[in-house]
Amino acid sequence: MNRWMTDPILRVEHLSMRFGGLIAVNDVSFSVGRGDITALIGPNGAGKTTLFNCITGFYKPTQGRLAFAREGRADEREVRALTRTGKRHARLASGDIYMLERMPDFEIAAKARVARTFQNIRLFAGMTALENLVVAQHNALMHASGWSILGLLSVPSWRRAETAAIEMARAWLARIGLEHRADDPAGALPYGDQRRLEIARAMCTGPALLCLDEPAAGLNPRESGELASLLRLIRDEHVTSILIIEHDMSVVMKISDHVVVLDYGALISDGTPDYVRNDPNVIAAYLGVSDAAEAEQVVAEIARESHK
C-alpha cells in the first residue's frame, strides 16, 4: 500500500480550472502522501503550474475540492462534514483540516502552511539574503512583537523571538552553503544560489507542504545535484512533504516517491516512478502521438533504430 493512499496530506478532488472557454485543468484527482516527494510532470501547457496556482491560492479553482490535512489523517466523513458547513477549516482530534480552495493566499501560507516557489526567481532582490529568510518568519515575529508595540518597547520576549528568527535564518544559510553571503543583496547572488535561497526561504515559513515549480530549470548538472540532495535533506530531516514540478527526468526519477502525470489538463498516469516510466499513456503523451498502441510502435521503432 502506498503512502499517498493510506496517509495523504493533500487530496485534490475533481479539480477544474477554466479561463473563459479554455479548460486549463480538467477534473483532476490525486493525492499527495505525507512525507513523500511527489513529482508533477507533463508536457508544456499540461496545466501543472495552473494546478499549483490553485493549491497556493493564486487562483480560485472553478470547481473541485482541495482537502489539506496538516498533521493527522483526515477521515473522509469529517472532510465531507466540513465541506457542508462552508467553513475554511476544522479542528479535529487528529489534527486540523483546511479547505484550500476557500482560503486567501496569505492564509494558505500562514495557517495551512503551504509554501511555494516559482519558475522564475522571486526573491526580494533589494533585501539581503538573511533578511529574505527573516521575512518568511513574519507571522511568528509579528505576534512576538505585539504588532510592533512591544517591539518598540524592546521587551525581552520580542528580542528573543528576533534572535531565534535570525538564528534559524543563519542555520538555513549554512545548510545551503551561503553563510558568507548573508549580508549581500539577494539579487546579487549567482543563479543557482538564488534558487537554493528561494527554497530555504520557503522552508523558513515552516511549511507542512512545499510546492516547487521547476526548481532545477536553468541549473547546470552540479547545481541540480546540489538541489536534489537539498530536497532529500528536507524530506528526511523535516516533517515536510514536497510537491515538485520538474522537467529534468533524471532528477524526477532519482528523488521522487510518487509521480503524477498531466496532459492537456487531464490526469493520465499516477503511481511510482517505475510504474509511470513504463506507462504507455505517458510515453504517448511525451512522444506526441495520439494513443498508446501507436506509442508502442514508435518505441519499438526507436529501439530498432538504436540497435542498428
Added chain:
Amino acid sequence: MENFLQQLINGLTLGSIYGLIAIGYTMVFGIIGMVNFAHGDVFMVSTFIALIIFLALTTLFSIPSIYIALFLVMVAAMILTSVWSWAIERLAYRPLRGSFRLAPLISAIGMSIFLMNFVQVTQGPRNKPMPPILEHVFYLYGQPGAANAVTISSRQIIIMAATAILLTIFWYVVQKTALGRAQRAVEQDRKMAALLGVNVNRTVSITFIIGAMLASVAGTLYLLQYGVVRFDDGFIPGVKAFTAAVLGGIGSIPGAVLGGLLIGLIEVLWAAYVSSDYKNAAAFSILIIVLIFMPSGLLGRPEVEKV
C-alpha cells in the same frame, strides 16, 4: 548674519511640518505605487480634530497644564486621524487596487475634494482661530526689542523636538521590526509577500495609518504655530510636502524628511531675502532643477528596469 540665523530657525520649523507630511506620501507611494492626493486633506482634517479637542479640553474640562493638554490633543488627533485614513483606504482605494493604475489616483483626487467640502460644510468656510498659547520667547542673541535679536519660541522648540522624537520612533519601527520588514517585502513583490504569509491588505492599511499619524502630528504642530485653520489649508502644505517627497526621492523616508527641511528653508530664505510673493515659485523651481539633474531625487534609488 543674525537675520540669517533667525530665518534658519523659522525655516527648519516649517520644514519639520512639511517633512512629517511628506513621509505619508513617500511611504504610501513606496508600498503601493500610488500618490495619495488626499493626504494633504487628511492633514487638514487632523488640524481641525486637534483644534476641536484642544478647545474641548481647555474650556469644558479646564486642564490646568498646557503641556498635558497638548499631549492629550496630539494622542487623540493621532488616533482619530488614523481612523479617517484607514476608512479612506478601505473605502476608496482598496476596492480599486486590482484596477488600472490611474483609478486609485482619480479616487484620491475625489477623496481630497470630498474631505475639503465636508469640512467646509460642517465647520464653515471661515478661518477657525485658536487662543494663542506658549508664547514664551528665548533670546539666543541680542536684547528684547533689538533689531538684530535671534529668538526661538517655545512653540518652535516643541515642533522641532516632537518631529525628531516621532521620526526616531517610526524609523525604528520601519527598520527594525517585523512590520517594517513586511512593508519592504510588500514594496518589492506583493504577491510573493502574501505567499510567505504576510497579510498584504493589513500591511497596506498600517502604512496608511502610520502616514496619518505623522500627518496628525504635523497638523497639531501647524495649529500650534499658526493658530488658525481653514477648510482649504490642506492643499498648499499637501502639495509642498509632496514636492518634498519627490525632491528627497520618493519611496525614501530620510529623503522625505530632508526634502521637507529643504523646501521649508528655501521658502523662508527666499521670502526673507528676495521676495515673499514668489516663495512658492522658488520652492518649485528648485524641485525642477534638482529633478533635471537627479531624476530619482536626492536620496532615491534609481529605478532598476526589470527584464
